[in-house]
Amino acid sequence: MAVPGNARVQGIDGGMTRLTWLDNMRGIAMVLVVAGHLLAGNFVPAWYSGTVRDYLYSFHMALFFFISGFVAAYSYHPVRSFAEYLRYVRAKFKKFFPPFVFFGVVCLLLTLWSTGFTWAKFYDGLYRLIVMPRASHSGYLWFIYLLFVFYCILPIIMSSPGRWFYGWIVPASVLSVFPIPTSIFVLDHFSRFFCFFFLGCVGVRHIDLLRTPSWRAVYGAGALLFGLWSVAALGWGVWCEPYQISSGLLSIPACAFLAAGAKQLPTVNSVLVRISADCFWIYLLHLFVIQFSVKVVERLHLSGNLFFCIYAVIVTASAIAIPIGLRRVCCFLRNHGARSCA
Numbered sequence: 001m002a003v004p005g006n007a008r009v010q011g012i013d014g015g016m017t018r019l020t021w022l023d024n025m026r027g028i029a030m031v032l033v034v035a036g037h038l039l040a041g042n043f044v045p046a047w048y049s050g051t052v053r054d055y056l057y058s059f060h061m062a063l064f065f066f067i068s069g070f071v072a073a074y075s076y077h078p079v080r081s082f083a084e085y086l087r088y089v090r091a092k093f094k095k096f097f098p099p100f101v102f103f104g105v106v107c108l109l110l111t112l113w114s115t116g117f118t119w120a121k122f123y124d125g126l127y128r129l130i131v132m133p134r135a136s137h138s139g140y141l142w143f144i145y146l147l148f149v150f151y152c153i154l155p156i157i158m159s160s161p162g163r164w165f166y167g168w169i170v171p172a173s174v175l176s177v178f179p180i181p182t183s184i185f186v187l188d189h190f191s192r193f194f195c196f197f198f199l200g201c202v203g204v205r206h207i208d209l210l211r212t213p214s215w216r217a218v219y220g221a222g223a224l225l226f227g228l229w230s231v232a233a234l235g236w237g238v239w240c241e242p243y244q245i246s247s248g249l250l251s252i253p254a255c256a257f258l259a260a261g262a263k264q265l266p267t268v269n270s271v272l273v274r275i276s277a278d279c280f281w282i283y284l285l286h287l288f289v290i291q292f293s294v295k296v297v298e299r300l301h302l303s304g305n306l307f308f309c310i311y312a313v314i315v316t317a318s319a320i321a322i323p324i325g326l327r328r329v330c331c332f333l334r335n336h337g338a339r340s341c342a
Contacts, residue, residue, distance in 0.1 A: 019074070020269070024259035026067050027272030030279045032060040034286050034319050037140065038312055041294040043303040048312075055233045061143070062248025063255055065193040068147060069200020072154050074207075079155040089152055096148040100141055103284050104129040107138035134183045140287055146186045150197045157201055165205070172198045176245055192243050199252075219260065222253025278324045285326065286319035293318070 036056040039049055079085045108125040112118075128136040133145045157168055172195035179191035203210060229250060262268045275282065293315045302311075 020263055020273070021256065021259045022067065022070060022074070023276035024262045024269060024272040025063075025255045026071070026279055027275035028255055028258055028262075029060065029064045029067055030275050030282055031316065031320065032056060033064060033283065034290075034316050035312065036060055037287055037290055038315060040291060041298060043297055043308065043311075045305055045308055047305075048308065051234060051237055054237070055230070058233070058244040059247040059251040061243065062193060062196045062245075063251045064143070065150075065196040066200045066203075066248075066252050067255075069150070069197035070203050071200070072151060072197075073158060073201040073204035076154060076158055079159070085155055088155060092148055092151045096144055096151075099284055100144045100148075101129070104133070104136060104138040104141055107141075108136070111137040131185065132183050133186060134189070140283075142186050142189060143283065146189055146193065149186070149190065150194070154201070157198065166202070168198050169195070169202075189243075195245075196248060216260070219253040219257040222250055223257035226250040226254035274324060275320055278327055281327045282320055282323045285323035289319040289322050290315060 036053065038044070039053060079088050105126075108122065108129065109117075112121055112125070115121075125137055129138065129141075133139065133142040157165070160168065175191035176195045180187040182188060209215060226247075229247060233247075259272075262272055293311070297311065
């Protein structure tokens with residue numbers, strides 16, 4: 001499907017042609033995810049670890065899964081046989097699970113290094129990483145785990161003909177309202193976020209409609225409603241609970257509205273596109289930057305609201321920029337090595 005006016009950016013999904021506004025949305029969502037993880041440290045003020053944290057967690061992962069579903073469906077190539085499906089799953093497994101296991105084991109070993117290593121703790125940590133990743137020493141990696149599961153389901157969704165495709169909204173909605181009450185294999189979050197991933201797939205089927213002027217008005221209205229809800233949530237803490245369906249839905253048009261505005265600002269657009277292109281590695285590495293920053297600040301005994309605001313800006317930017325820089329260095333060394341071998 002040709003979509004005029006798109007920027008071509010190297011994304012995490014294999015260098016596909018990207019929609020600029022979608023890259024901007026993913027960049028915005030990635031910044032929100034990083035900001036939502038600035039919770040470690042005894043210097044974090046209560047207003048951030050409480051109200052702001054609940055506010056961000058009420059919508060930021062739902063938004064991220066919507067964007068992930070859109071990206072997955074937009075870059076999807078039809079799978080026409082069971083053999084092709086097995087090759088597809090194997091390719092996604094090789095993409096997601098080596099970094100998932102590697103960084104999960106690194107987090108486990110770092111934790112055991114500080115608390116005392118025993119083989120029993122190590123094996124228990126490995127078990128939790130694979131079976132209950134949210135309860136592991138690298139709990140943030142549950143997103144990578146669940147994204148792989150959604151990618152495995154994607155060919156079944158996309159091959160559903162006609163009305164059967166839209167029929168997926170029924171189980172997705174039921175699971176959102178009545179989530180499976182267990183964190184084993186991330187089934188609770190599968191329940192909460194499958195509907196948002198599926199809505200992203202629906203968006204791809206109506207991509208031309210989403211680009212019409214009438215839908216821009218919808219984005220503006222959604223942004224206004226989300227802004228009003230944000231004022232209420234941050235000012236009085238009302239309707240502000242983690243993984244809320246309504247706030248997750250309102251955040252989608254609001255983010256699309258911001259993304260469209262960012263296209264008019266070349267520098268902001270360029271930064272968001274870069275973040276989007278490297279968001280997989282930012283997600284894997286950002287908590288290492290945050291945890292290192294926490295150790296430094298706690299060693300220096302710094303605190304206070306003004307200090308935390310400055311700290312939040314600097315560390316959020318660093319937790320995004322350092323993974324991007326490391327990835328570029330790795331790509332340079334790999335390409336240089338390939339030329340040397342040639």
